[in-house]
Amino acid sequence: MRPLLARISLDALAHNLRVARRHAGSARLWAVVKANGYGHGLARVVRALGQADGFALLTLDEAANLRQMGVEQPILLLEGFFDAGEIAPCYELRLSPVLHRVEQLAMLERARRDGPLDIYLKFNSGMNRLGFPLADLSELVDRARLLAGGGRLTLMTHFATADEALGVDWQLEPFLAQARASGLPLSLANSAALLRRPDSLGDWARPGIMLYGASPFADVSAASLGLRPAMTLVSEIIAVQDLAPGAGVGYGLAWRAPQRTRVGVVACGYADGYPRHAPNGTPVLVDGQRCGLVGRVSMDMLAVDLSGLSAAGVGSAVTLWGEGLPVEDVATAAGTISYELLCALAPRVPVAEI
Numbered sequence: 017m018r019p020l021l022a023r024i025s026l027d028a029l030a031h032n033l034r035v036a037r038r039h040a041g042s043a044r045l046w047a048v049v050k051a052n053g054y055g056h057g058l059a060r061v062v063r064a065l066g067q068a069d070g071f072a073l074l075t076l077d078e079a080a081n082l083r084q085m086g087v088e089q090p091i092l093l094l095e096g097f098f099d100a101g102e103i104a105p106c107y108e109l110r111l112s113p114v115l116h117r118v119e120q121l122a123m124l125e126r127a128r129r130d131g132p133l134d135i136y137l138k139f140n141s142g143m144n145r146l147g148f149p150l151a152d153l154s155e156l157v158d159r160a161r162l163l164a165g166g167g168r169l170t171l172m173t174h175f176a177t178a179d180e181a182l183g184v185d186w187q188l189e190p191f192l193a194q195a196r197a198s199g200l201p202l203s204l205a206n207s208a209a210l211l212r213r214p215d216s217l218g219d220w221a222r223p224g225i226m227l228y229g230a231s232p233f234a235d236v237s238a239a240s241l242g243l244r245p246a247m248t249l250v251s252e253i254i255a256v257q258d259l260a261p262g263a264g265v266g267y268g269l270a271w272r273a274p275q276r277t278r279v280g281v282v283a284c285g286y287a288d289g290y291p292r293h294a295p296n297g298t299p300v301l302v303d304g305q306r307c308g309l310v311g312r313v314s315m316d317m318l319a320v321d322l323s324g325l326s327a328a329g330v331g332s333a334v335t336l337w338g339e340g341l342p343v344e345d346v347a348t349a350a351g352t353i354s355y356e357l358l359c360a361l362a363p364r365v366p367v368a369e370i
């Protein structure tokens with residue numbers, strides 16, 4: 017069998033939720049499980065995070081899956097319904113849609129449904145992606161109250177720079193200035209704000225990446241935040257080549273050996289979700305030791321420099337990221353973020369729950 021495997025630790029997921037809980041104080045937690053649970057498998061993640069107060073995701077299909085699994089907690093549709101046909105299922109499946117544009121309000125008004133619907137009204141406090149203008153808040157609250165039909169109304173915004181030096185104040189202050197007077201529950205914090213700004217929690221925080229054991233910050237490790245990686249992508253060396261000085265490896269011979277070099281070929285490529293744009297030197301663990309990627313990543317394979325690892329050979333254990341090699345380190349080397357690597361895990365990679 018091909019040795020590539022994603023080990024997913026249900027314990028680590030549950031542990032990371034407890035870390036989030038400690039930071040959240042009395043705020044409740046939406047566990048964000050969009051994008052197939054950040055690549056970890058939706059059903060698996062929801063099982064492991066059973067203690068969450070609710071689950072936040074993107075599509076009606078995902079929500080219906082959770083209800084079919086017997087999930088009883090509230091489910092937040094992060095972008096709400098995309099067309100009027102999705103309104104009836106919101107009632108039937110007891111989903112909480114985010115409303116972020118006037119067309120959604122109009123669709124809901126036209127649908128004229130009876131009964132309660134928990135509604136999230138999303139405001140644009142500066143990210144300029146989704147949300148109503150803050151200036152319209154009180155008028156929209158009146159309109160949405162009628163539509164909620166006795167269901168709960170919550171006000172929401174999303175931070176653009178919670179993980180960066182710019183922080184959240186520039187969004188938090190104007191949002192609170194408008195939202196506080198309504199007396200309605202608030203939902204603001206992603207992982208970065210949850211970890212760094214307890215004053216931004218509101219009533220419902222929305223942690224995502226931290227639950228999977230990765231740090232949202234470029235300059236703070238997940239381990240120092242007490243988080244444990246949920247996904248460890250492991251494989252093995254399936255071939256070794258002795259390169260003479262000047263010999264290249266892989267397509268385009270994009271890396272050439274400066275001196276005589278042993279190169280290990282690892283069963284993992286871009287079709288498995290490993291980033292093709294990872295440059296020479298991107299860290300890879302072989303037999304528990306860090307070495308560097310060399311040459312271009314192929315569809316099914318990549319190569320590593322085994323200099324200094326004289327005992328390594330065919331069958332040596334390789335970790336692409338996870339336990340022992342933070343996914344953030346690989347992401348940084350490859351010029352991307354942990355989120356993208358985790359989400360990109362390919363369906364062809366077998367998963368072992370541990």
Ligand SMILES: *Cc1c(COP(=O)(O)O)cnc(C)c1O
Nearest residue numbers: 048174206207208222223224225
């Ligand atoms: C994805 C998402 C989150 C979670 O963000 P993390 O950085 O993964 O914690 C929170 N809120 C919204 C609206 C999101 O889309």
